[in-house]
Amino acid sequence: MTGPRRLTGLGARVLTALIVVLCVAVVTAWVVALAVGPAIFEHHMEMVETSHHNPEVIAHAEEAFDAAWKLSLLLALVAALATSIIVTVFLVNRLTRPIRRVRRAVVKITEGDYTARVPESTLGVEFSELMAAFNSMAAELDRTELTRKRLLSDLAHELRTPVATVDGYLEAMQDGVSHADEDTLIMLRGQTERLTRLAEDISLVSAAEERHLDLRYAAVHVGDILAAAVAQVRGRGQDHGVKLGLEADDRTKAVTVTIDGDRIGQVLTNLLDNALHHTEPGDQVTLSAWSSQGSVILAVTDTGHGIEAEHLPHIFERFYRADSARDRNHGGSGIGLALARSIVSAHGGSVWAHSDGPDQGATFTVELPQRPKDSMKVQ
Template identity: 75%
Template sequence: MIRPRRLTGLGTRILTALILVLCVAVVTAWVVALVVGPAIFDDHMEMVETADPDPGVVAHAEEAFDAAWRLSLLLALLAAFGTSIVVTVILVRRLVRPIRKIRAAVGEITEGDYSARVPESSIGAEFTELMVAFNSMAAELDRTELTRQRLLSDLAHEMRTPVSTVDGYLEAMQDGVAQADEQTLVMLREQTERLKRLAEDISLVSAAEEGRLNLRPAPVTVGELLDAASAQIRARYQAAGVHLAVKADGRTRAARISVDRDRIGQVLTNLLDNALHHTDPDDEVFLGARTSKSSVTFDVVDTGHGIDAGHLPHIFERFYRADSARDRTHGGSGIGLAIVRSIVTAHDGSVWASSRGTGSGAAFTVELPQSAHKTMKVP
């Protein structure tokens, strides 16, 4: 059996090292004084000697000096040694205390308590930076854990509904209560498609965040992207009584951009789908685009329910919902905006949302860098 090696604490090591340094300093000071002191005294005695010095007086002076300097130096060294030990112990405790706090916090995090934090120390910039970095890491782990828990909870909820529906109908058909007619088969197919779409969405976001998203960029005009996205979802808007308008001038529509057409189309349709979920009949949604020397920008602006400021930093997270009950009622998985962010990031672009608050509508903006587009001449 291999026994674990006993480790000496950092405070003990620092204290031992400083005591050794003090011992070396004391011995060095004593040796230097022992070698140099008598010689200097003899030189001074020679300067004041008379023609016929009294040997007894000289011997007594040398004895007095020797006793005086030895006793004075010994007392001074002992006082300095004792004071240094006290100061060293205080400093070592101040150094070790924050390290122990960090060790305790690490233990709490290891056991799953990601809320553990360490107070910032004032003993030095290095310790302060270490503790700030540790707290930032702990906060990120805490946020990740909360996201993971919410993801698993929401994923279980999203899967439970279609699975329960399919299982219920299959059991009913097995018991002869329900028949495998066309309406039942269509419903079962819709539920399996919902599960399939959920699995594909999660796979897409994971692949994008891990840098495995396969993009096939090709030149396409901004107008083609706008028209394709609006055409794909316009029927749903008409059924919901929400007005959809596409706004872009001729020069912008003619601008060419090298992107994965299907993926950027998915971005725009997801944003339009999100706007539809958060608008009421007679509300308006505007799909537009702008170009500049540095970027091509797509905008989806609605006059719907708006977004509270507290939700804005989180709406692109997986399964995050500002209104969980309403989104689930409309069949949303809470992952559409996460897909938007993942695809836009994979294109080296950025996406953000803005809103003046609840009831004031919302605006989603997708910006792609200058290198991603090339403006054509308008015919």
């Protein structure tokens, strides 16, 4: 068996290639001079008009010329070769320096240091774009790592609460302190449903982000989507003492959109539930819709707690909470908005949030194309 092939660096390869090119150029110049120089000299000597042709003088002149041009050409070629090598080494080092920086940064990233960055390059547009793309990738990896850590931490918290509750009641029943009466069974069933809902939501978000979400497109009327969403949360709104309204003219309700009605209904339900979680008795939650240039706009507006500006860019991230304690008390999984964004994105649409600040209410807006692209029908 042969050993592993040793690889030379890019700088060494470029330097070797340039030196070979220079050597070939030197040899070529030398051969051409040897072939052409003497003939040209003899031609000029023959053109010299003189009445006395001394062969010895002519031979001496040819010998002097031959020695002079060979020595001067040799010295010139050696000086040119040495100077070229020095300049080549400088240029190769300048060329490979940013590549070495990228390599060191890549090593840091592979070791888990996602804060590694490379400085901008002045070697041209290509290197500048390479450095910018690398820094953008590193920043995205850094954000992803932070999200992953927060996700694992929040997921552990979400699982800990229902698991601890179930375990506590089971232990109490085993010790004879508690009994499996109807209230206890209802409570245990609620906790298991919470775990099931959390697992399903995480699975849906992951599938949507990986473009593996199974979407079953069908033509539906906007009015049917709105009515179904309001019906889903009307009872919870009444229990919470919040007024639930619907605003859409007849023309908008009659508009037909090609979507997965169940998934978009899930989006609207999540947004309405989110609004109910962040309102107080007497507040208003309104679901509205209108059409615009081949798109349908759906909006959920509430007069509740509002959102601070610093939280708006992160509001659709998984497990992100502007007020962790309040949301956990309401029993939310923390990924309802992330799930809504994933489903809307899978439809080729967009979703965003707006709020004028705390206690100023909030508006969550969904924009969907009336007709999906052909490539989006195959998930």
